[in-house]
Amino acid sequence: MAFASGASRAALCLAFVAAGCAPAGAGDGSDAGIRLSASLTGDDVTLTWKGHGGDVTVEFATEPGGPYTILGFVPEAVARYEHPDLMPATTFYYRVRPVEGPTSDVATAVPATDRVEGEDWLVPRSVPDERAAPKPAGAPANLLVESVGPDARRLTWTDNASDEEGYLIERQVDGTFEVAFVVDANVNHVGLIGESADTYRVRAYRFGETSNVVSERTP
Structure with missing residues (x-):
C-alpha cells in the first residue's frame, strides 16, 4: 500500500487502522458461510477458506477476543493466504471477512x-x-x-x-x-x-x- x-x-x-481493526468481542462468525482452516509449517501459517468467492480481508490477533488487524485484502477467486516468518512460541488467531459494496x-x-x-x-x-x-x-x-x-x-x-x-x-x-x-x-x-x-x-x-x-x- x-x-x-x-x-x-x-x-x-490512522485511517487504515480505523478501517482495519475491530474491537474485542466482535462476532466470532460461528454461523457464517465462510469456513476458514489453518495449517502450520515451521513458523509459517497457511490459511484457506470455502463458502465465499468474493473479495475478503484476512485478519489476525494474538488474543482470542482481539483486537484483530488486517493482514491483507484478497481478491475474488483466491481462497488462500500465507502468513510467514512468525514470532516463535506465540498463538495466532485468524478470521476472514467478506468485503462488499x-x-x-x-x-x-x-x-x-x-x-x-x-x-x-x-x-x-x-x-x-x-x-x-x-x-x-x-x-x-x-x-x-x-x-x-x-x-x-x-x-x-x-x-x-x-x-x-x-x-x-x-x-x-x-x-x-x-x-x-x-x-x-x-x-x-x-x-x-x-x-x-x-x-x-x-x-x-x-x-x-x-x-x-x-x-x-x-x-
Whole structure:
C-alpha cells in the first residue's frame, strides 16, 4: 500500500487502522458461510477458506477476543493466504471477512491542472460536494484521478453512500483490481505517494459476516 511521509503518513495510517481493526468481542462468525482452516509449517501459517468467492480481508490477533488487524485484502477467486516468518512460541488467531459494496466507474489518470505543493493534498478528507446524494449502498461517482508526479496520484470522488465502513482505493494491475489504500467513511479526497498505476476505481465497502476463528501456535 502507498503511504505518505511525516504528518500525512500518520494521518493515513490512522485511517487504515480505523478501517482495519475491530474491537474485542466482535462476532466470532460461528454461523457464517465462510469456513476458514489453518495449517502450520515451521513458523509459517497457511490459511484457506470455502463458502465465499468474493473479495475478503484476512485478519489476525494474538488474543482470542482481539483486537484483530488486517493482514491483507484478497481478491475474488483466491481462497488462500500465507502468513510467514512468525514470532516463535506465540498463538495466532485468524478470521476472514467478506468485503462488499458498490464501485465507481473506472478512471484513468490525467495530468493535474493545478500546481501541487506541500503535503496537504495527501491527507484523506471530506470535501463539500453538491452532487452527493447519500443513500444505503450508494455507489461512488465522478471519480477523478490526477497525476501530480511520476509516482503520485490524487483521487477525488462523490460520496453517495450513507452506510459505508470506508472506501477502498483499488488500482488496476494486469487486468485485475487490487487494493492500494483504505480511507475512512465519508472521505472523498486522498493523495497517494508511490503510485504509478494509471487506472483506478473506488469502492464504498462494508464487511459481510465474519468467518469462524482458527488458531495456530508457533514452535
